[in-house]
Amino acid sequence: MGNTTESTTTDPRARRRRGVIVVLAATMMIVFMATVAFSLDVSYMQLCKAKLRAATDAAARAAGEGLSRQQDIEYARQQAKDIAQLNHVAGAPLLLDDPDIIFGRSSQQANGAWAFTPEGSPVNAVRVFGRRTRDSLSGSVPIFFGRVFNVFDFEPIQAATVVRLDRDICLVVDRSSSMKLYLDDTSPTMSTRDSRFCQTPNMSQSRWGALSVAVQRFIDALEQTPQTEHVGLVSYGSNPIGGYCGYWSQADIDAPISEDHTVVTAGMQSISGKSFNGMTNIAAGILKGVDVLTSGNARPYAAKTMVLMSDGAYTEGVQPRQVAPQAAEQDIIIHTITFGEANPDEMQAIADATDGNHYIAPNAQRLQEIFEEIALTLPVVFTD
Structure with missing residues (x-):
């Protein structure tokens, strides 16, 4: 060893x-x-x-x-x-x-x-x-x-x-005579012989009453969004035809664009108290909406949106799709809503011209849902 x-x-x-x-x-x-x-x-x-x-x-x-x-x-x-x-x-x-x-x-x-x-x-x-x-x-x-x-x-x-994308929004709503028709009426227009022609709209049964509820739902929905929206209101009808009762004009700014959304509610209430009448000049409504969204009250870095609602085909003025490009030139997107007897093809063309969306509201409930959907579209995102 x-x-x-x-x-x-x-x-x-x-x-x-x-x-x-x-x-x-x-x-x-x-x-x-x-x-x-x-x-x-x-x-x-x-x-x-x-x-x-x-x-x-x-x-x-x-x-x-x-x-x-x-x-x-x-x-x-x-x-x-x-x-x-x-x-x-x-x-x-x-x-x-x-x-x-x-x-x-x-x-x-x-x-x-x-x-x-x-x-x-x-x-x-x-x-x-x-x-x-x-x-x-x-x-x-x-x-x-x-x-x-x-x-x-x-x-x-x-x-x-x-x-x-904070938004400046202008609601452009139809106040032609047909908006005083009841929701279950089948006629596309209101005759001057109709007993309701010289009356204010019935807020519980008329198309205008349904629209008023939808606009308020729109305003309520805006309060839930994280961004700041400024909103204005335009209504359109037609020029006066002599001899008939009521409030007439082509298009009016019923509420200037403002951070205070109650001005829109007040504008709708003001129209509701009038015996409005007239035909359907959609083009005049679009141009007045452009005025609102390019006014001194509009914000230079806010996205510009117009919500255009009609219950009938245009019956006065130029074809609406012809003036839609004027909105597009100002970077205004127009979302269109077809309600009642409105012409869906024309409303679709207006939306297409401005990269907007076209919605069809077959009834009052769907009209409210569409207004709320547009209001709740969230435009603020991280992209990378």
Whole structure:
């Protein structure tokens, strides 16, 4: 046994094996330590990216809300900077420079994705780049163990785009004689010999009464949305025909566009107390709605929407689809609602000309649902 032990100790091959094992163990230890160090750096980098994402999102949202509130790009830009600076990334405030905050226009594509056009007009979106790069105001992010491999920092970048579509809305409603017909009437028009012709509308049975309920439901729904809508009201009929009783005009602004939605309710109540009469000049209603949405009360960075309702084919004025492009030129989207005996083809053409939607309301319940659906369409989204 003693000879065997001495032979093993002095065997050169055994000594070489032990040496190789020691070198391998040392190498593996170095690799293990480097892996642990690299893992710590990777975890730290992921944490910094998450904080940068949150800070960038907050800055973009602040810019969108500032643009909505003040309708001023410079104010919105400063809001983004202020909120970003309140957020720390890698122990330092996130500082934004003017080029990091880009205003433009976003539009939704057929596949549902959003396309952002920098400096596009009209402005409805803001994109914020949160940067911790060497050339950014906040600088790059130093790392702890990467310097072993001659890597001293990393440069994360996050982008957030918010589409802030606060809406200026004009309700354009039909007050031709037929709107005083009862919901169960089958005639498309009201005869001048009808006993109701010189009366105010019956609010419990008439088409106008159903419309009034739908408009109030629209106003109530707006109170549930997170954005700020300003709303106005236009009603249309026709020019007077001599000898007949009642209130006549082609189209009127019954409530100027306002953040106070009660002005629309008051406008509807005012019309309800009149013996309105006339034919159906839809084109006049559209043009008056354009006036409202391009007036001095309208906001330059709010999306412009017209909700056009009619219960009959146009019987006076030019063909409505001929004036719809004038609304489109002002970036006004017209959603049309066919109620009662309205001409769906003409109303569809008006909506198509302005990238709006056309709805058909066969009854009062559906009319209310459509108005509410339009009101609750949420136009504020993060797109990246």
